[in-house]
Amino acid sequence: MIAFDYRTPGSLEEAYADLKELGSDGKIIAGGTALVIMMKQQLLQPTCVISLRNVAGLSDVAENNGSVHIGGLVTHAHLDASDVVQGKLPVLGATYHHVATQRVRTMATVGGGLAHADPNQDPPPTFIALGASFELSSAGGTRSVAAEDFFSDYYETVLEPEEIVTGVSVPLMGANSGAAYLKFLPRSADDYATVSAAAVVTLDDAKTTIKDVRIAMGSVNTTPVRATASEDVLRGQPLKAEGLREAGEKAKDHTDPVSDFRGSGSYKTQMAAVFVRRALEQAIANAG
């Protein structure tokens, strides 16, 4: 790691001022589990690291007005154990529990993970399926960006250099809704997925028709992706196994995976179809 200046602003306003002053020479650090590795590997060489460790007010998980708000500095372990999440959005706690190991989850933050934007991460597909939005804040104010619009390319997001991910807002699921996140990992349990799939399904009152559905996948493209082609074959349709299989097949329209040690590109595409179908089956079971 090269030498760098280290600042510990005491408020977001001070952090924004630091970012404005330093431009691309400054990098925000929260838990550090991603940034420190990238600095060790000299993939990133900021001349100043701006720590958010002394910034208060971004470490709470709370429910209000039909949604759950997660502060940007909430750690993965805190979110996973949060009563609000376990009670209202268990799929989100389960998703965060899939991230790496307890030791990493203790350090890594929700906002930091999103800004890191590795396309293999667990939380983004679940956030996209849940219809979450991310709060991007700067001295100019806060804007809200839908989870599916946040990731722009491999490790790239729409976050501007002077912006910080300060929170996530997740709407609660309506009646007759179920959710699931499945992670296919043939190697060790702490690894990134070969493919992952998240689904949120809302049934009608008779539980025979799919009223609404949102599906997203990870590790199958340069960004996490929403599988709209899969959703289109299901929305408004009667609940049938054949439809779920077809939705899985349609998910392939959204994949363009790289071949790596977690599987060849073509294998990942085939597995995406399987795991989208299974995620749908599980989400429907959870809606019952």
Add this chain to the structure above:
Amino acid sequence: MDKKIKFRVNGTEHEMEVPTNRLLVDLLRYDLGLTGTKEGCSVGVCGACTVLIDGEMVSSCLALAVFADGHDVTTVEGLAQDGELHPVQQSFIRYGGFQCGICTPGQVVAAKALLDQNPRPNEEEIKDWMMGNLCRCTGYYKIIESIEKAHEFAK
């Protein structure tokens, strides 16, 4: 570029100037001589460098030393109290929780963090918590048994 930090390691106060790019594992091993903490993979995967900051387990190979400013760090050297090994250390000895020993400091520190919040974890809870501590001798069953039975040594 240096920064002055104040922190405690195993209950002892330290105040020192550290380079901002110093990692916590290097601060502990090279500046304080606490070589019980090992560095294995250097990317937060293997768990050999596990230490506690304010009771929460972290990878000291991923933590900047300046993160310790104002906090309490516990390393494997700090587990014994008044000359008596921590119950989980006694259990590792009694139930053969190690072979070559290189992963052991990280294993016992991680196990302490688990036992602090769950004194009687079952096998599934132990596996889930300890998943990030690798043992290349693959002595996992003995490690699990040692943690499961650590309560036998608790006062």
